[in-house]
Amino acid sequence: MAIRLENVGIAVRDLDATIAFFTDLGLQLVGRDEVSGEWTDTAVGLDGNHARIAMLQTPDGSGRLELFEYLDGLAIETQPTLPNEIGMHRVAFSVDDIDEALAIASRHGCHPLRGVAEYEDLYKLTYVRGPSGIIVMLAQELKRDAG
Secondary structure, X not given: OOOOOOOEEEEOOOHHXXXXXXXXXXXXEEEEEEEXXXXXXXXHOOOOOEEXXXXXXXXXXXXXXXXXXXOOOOOOXXXXXXXXXXXXXXXXXXXXXXXXXXXXXXXXXXXXXOOOEEEOOOEEEEEEEOHHHOEXXXXXXXXXXXX
């Protein structure tokens, strides 16, 4: 059986603000829609499922996020995920310039949980608390000297 990752779905508080955050980081908006009805109730397992959705992808097309904002009061507020909680943890992106990515995140009111770390002279990386409390990992590969 062949299998591939289609997308990661994330429920958000404000779809437009979350789209703005991720598109400013460099993802591309593929499409938007509003969904409801029996098919969504069945697929999601939630009666009265009515949501605005958006699909975003990385510029190379290798990764996709499906964002959805529940309508009609179905969303349940929770505390933001902590880095050590069991369950959905984070979404991670490679970036060419971590300082630029952090400046973009900052314009959206999103900042590192603690700071920027360097992993074995291979990566600079950080976790940012994004829109709706989403943890977003940003990682910049460090260039090694050819020598």
